[in-house]
Amino acid sequence: MPQQIKIFLTGGNGMVGKNILEYNTNPNITILAPNRKEINLEDYNAVFNYIKQQKPDFIIHAAGLVGGIQDNIARPVDFLIKNLDIGRNLIMAAKSNRVKNFINLSSSCMYPREAKNPLQEDLILKGELEPTNEGYALAKIVTTRLCEYINKEDDYFQYKTVIPCNLYGKYDKFSPEHSHMVPAVIKKIDEAKLNGNSTITIWGNGEARREFMYAKDLADFIFYAVSNFTAMPQNINVGLGYDFTINHYYKTIAKVIGFEGQFEHDLSKPVGMYQKLIDDTKLKAFGWTAKTDLEQGLQLTYSYYKTEVKHD
Missing domain, CATH: 3.90.25.10 (UDP-galactose 4-epimerase, domain 1)
Known part of the structure; x- marks a missing residue:
């Protein structure tokens, strides 16, 4: 990793994004967190041009349309398409600009509804999803798989997915x-x-x-991951266990x-x-625990x- 690191963070106005921004006290890390007026993540050209101009060393994707059960049930098209478009635009624009490192923040709702607990990372696409938030989960599955495919095609790229438990x-x-x-x-x-x-x-x-983890702990994990990114697994649950x-x-x-x-x-x-409990075997092996x-x-x-x- 270079001594000076520039990070492009999406979702800087959400709970996860705000905790990441507040947690950064490293003078060698600069975080760019443009708001919706500065960049429309649903516009591929806008995303591509922003990345081309800023040349970040890392992209942390924490943006997305999120909501409760009733919201997900009422607006499945929005939850699928908006999250899919945002994720695809960021990942593909990063790849086209040869950004080497990408952290894709996903969700444990990707796991099958009938999956055995604790939930292991290899359970993705091994069963039916929870229908109440299926659109959102499908979008997260696609971006997770897309990161895997990019790495498989070209080992220059390190595009990896973090799967947090519930946060507060x-x-x-x-x-x-x-x-x-x-x-x-x-x-x-x-x-x-x-x-x-x-x-x-x-x-x-x-x-x-x-399983609920304090959001500041996820921010702590993100900076740990940035510092130890090569050793981080392709997909990793982050929670209490x-x-x-x-x-x-x-x-x-x-x-x-x-x-x-x-x-x-x-x-x-x-x-x-x-x-809905995550398996923390890989997380422990990676050397991180919540504080x-x-x-x-x-x-x-x-x-x-x-x-x-x-x-x-």
Whole structure:
């Protein structure tokens, strides 16, 4: 790797992108993170010309159209086409400009819905996808395979895919329409405490298991990967390698917030997949582990919510 590294980061305004930008304290690393007005990632020529002009050493692709279950169900065409176009444009424009290093950020939704946990990297395309976000998953599978094909055709290129588990943390979305489980529960329990509610309802029996990693840890992994890129596997899961029940998340968040009421379960509500846990064998072999435990990460996230989100 050259001493001075220039990185072109897409998605710099999202949770992952903002954490990457904030985490960079290395004076030898310059990160370019143009916004949508500066570059339209759905326009191949715009992407090609930007890369040609800037000549980055690395591209980190963290941009995309993301949303919750209802959004994915309502707009499968957008979730497939927009993510496919953005990923294809970036990868092919990078290849045409002979950019050697490319980190493609994907998603564990690429794995088959019936796959055995923990989820190993070689399970991609080994079974049917979860139908509620199939369009998004298909786009991620295509870009993952495209990176593999490029490397297979020409070993000059190192185009590799990072598959994170679920994330939470600073710069997360806390609105009910767009948030994932952890920020949604933080908001729910904080409001219950504020309103003096004595009980909180959990959908289902709360025994379904989820793996959530603090987003700053993913940023830490990205810089570790940049420094050790040749040794990084083609496709690599990045997560904790262990999970907790929904009940455990609720209880830990309640402890952090100081809510002392009771929980009740609504068994008529859906709970989704019972488990989606990544296999961290390759991650451990690569020499990286997450640094933030659940309670510490939740305290930092709640602090961010109180100071930056709650009074917006």
